[in-house]
Amino acid sequence: MTIKISGMASGMDIDKIVTDLMKAEKLPSTKLHQQKQTAIWARDQYRELNTMLSKLMNTADKLRFATNYSKLSATSSNSSVVEATMKTGAKEASYSIQVNRLATSATMIGSEISSSAFSSGTITISDGTNPKTITLDSKTPQNVVDEINKLGMGIRASFDSVNNRISLVSTAIGKNSKIELGGDVDLLGLTTGPVNGDDAEVLVNGKVVNLSNNSLELDGISLKLKGISSGPILVGVSKDTSSIKNQIMDFVNLYNSTIDSLRAKSSESVYRDFKPLTDEEKESMTDKQIELWESKAKSGLLRNDSIIEETINSLRSNLSKQLETTGSFNSLSDIGISFKSFMDGGVSELGKLKVDEAKLEQAINDNPDEVINLFTQAPTADKSQPNERQAQMGFADRIYESLKNQSGKIIKKIGNGTNSELIDNSYYGNLLRDLNSKIRSTEDRLLKVEDRYYKQFIAMEQAIQRLNNQGSWLSQQLG
Known part of the structure; x- marks a missing residue:
């Protein structure tokens, strides 16, 4: 270890002198450190580039296989009348549905009555199986309604306080739903006897189907009947053409943004006066100044890059x-x-894609399988016929293979690791290995040079001290 000293005999600041002398000696080492930092930055930028290409490659990969386009959706030509929902396991199918009648609940709506309390009377109410008796003595219409609702027999009662009418509706629907009243029902403005609901009547591909509710399932399609139709409504399960378009548009948009990024990186300005900062230089700068400086030092590292x-x-x-x-x-x-x-x-727009969305939608709607084939077609030629094979290869496969090839070139240049200073057999791994070796050699030399300077100054100090001692001795001899 070098022992630093200050000149005592000479009065010189030897540490400062040696430090100043070493600044010139350190220039080759500083240049090597800057080259190493530049290499690390370039390697990192290649990694970012590879990540970007991998993202586009993954998007192209999804377009390579027809199964990724097989998303199905249930459709209805009039969803306000018949709402279609696809269930698990649904297959492509189409049906003609005409709703002639909806299933309804048994319903009674009374005539206008007084809102005051009844003086007497009794009614029986039943859903057709379990009659209950309610006395009307001293009860208001609202009291009677509340008591019916507490019976839990599948009949909902309500009192219209504006028009003073009582209404009864069965919770069940279809012709088997029933409300049956007896007793002094005239006091409630209602009538005796049973009232039933109706079944739905639907034509499915021209055949009459009666339903006790307003739901129907057809081979994985769940249909909800919501109204009467004036004619046939087409429902079914088919390829989700909007999904096909969305996948293609996602690829086009990512492709264009990737082209933008590649061009921006390849055309970055080079600022040759902005070298990587040394630790000493950073000490005299703010974090913001360092950030701005390094942004320029990193700019243009991949300018006009061949890959x-x-x-x-x-x-x-x-x-x-x-x-x-x-x-x-x-x-x-x-x-x-x-x-x-x-x-x-x-x-700036050359090389990017544009989409005529109307034409794309028409092609997908008219020939979805042909559009899919454009991206997924598998080549019949083997690898010994590369030109024929590529000509037969779907566009998604072509892009995937192209990006895979370019990504391989990047990996060969930077290696597979994520550590910026990882030493491997890649181009940058070998470059960093060589720079590290040169840096070690240079720093070893610097230590030796610094030791030599100190030894020289120590010898000078010792010589001056001897001269001073001799001068003092002569002075003493001469009296």
């Missing part, structure tokens, strides 16, 4: 080439997806 340019060109090429298929569509433009031109927004 980025290859990725952009590969993606465009794979989406431009027509698909060899026997289907109705063989290009993305057939379904309304095309590349933007200069007129669509200038140079």
Whole structure:
């Protein structure tokens, strides 16, 4: 370890002198540390780039398989009359439904009566199986209604205080629902005898079906009858075309944002005067100043990067080439997806996709399977015929393969690890290994140089001290 000293015989600040001398000696080491930091930043930016490409690759991966488009949905041509809901296990199917009559509850609505209390009287009320007796003595219509509701016999009573009418409705519906009254029912403005509800009458594909309620299930489709139809209503389960469109639009939007990000990274400005800061430089700066400085030092590290340019060109090429298929569509433009031109927004929009949503929707609605095939078609040619294989490969597969290939190039350059200083056999792993070796050698040399400077100054101090001692001795001899 170097022992630092201050000049006593000479009166010089030797520590400061050595520190100043070492500043020049440290320049090569500082440059190596800056190169290492720049390499680490570039490696991190490649990792961010790979994460971005992986996200697009995952989106393309979902488009590669027809099963990911098989989402079904239940539809009704008039959901205000017949509401359709899909159940688990539903299959593609279509039905014609005509609602002639809804199932109703047994209902009684009385005539107007006095709202004052009854002086006497008795009624019996039944749902057809279990009659109950209620006395009317000294009870108001509201009291009678409350007592009926407490019976728990499936009949709801209410009193219209505005029109002074009592109403009874069975909780059950269909022709088997019943309300039966007896006794002094005229006091309540009601009539004796049973009242029944009605069953629903529905035509299913032209055949009459009677229902005791307003619900119907047909092979995994749950139907809720809500009104009378003036004609047939088409209900069924079919491919969710909106889901197909949404998946394609999600890919297009992510593709465009990825192209934007790739171009932005490839065209970043380079600020050559902004090198990575040393620890000493950071000590004299605020956190904000350090952040602003390093943002410029990191800028342009991947400018005109060959992998980025290859990725952009590969993606465009794979989406431009027509698909060899026997289907109705063989290009993305057939379904309304095309590349933007200069007129669509200038140079910055070139290479990005635009969508004619009306054309896309029509293609999906008219030929959903053909649209799906455009993205999912599997090649019949083997790997020994790469050109034929790619021509037969669906667009999602093409993008997936292209991105997988480009991602492999990035991994070869930066390695698989997440540690910025990880040493492996990648390009940056070898670069960092070499820089670390040079830094160790340089710092070992710096220690030796610093020791040499101190030894030289110590020798100087000792020599001056000897001269001072000799001068003092001579002075004493000469009296």
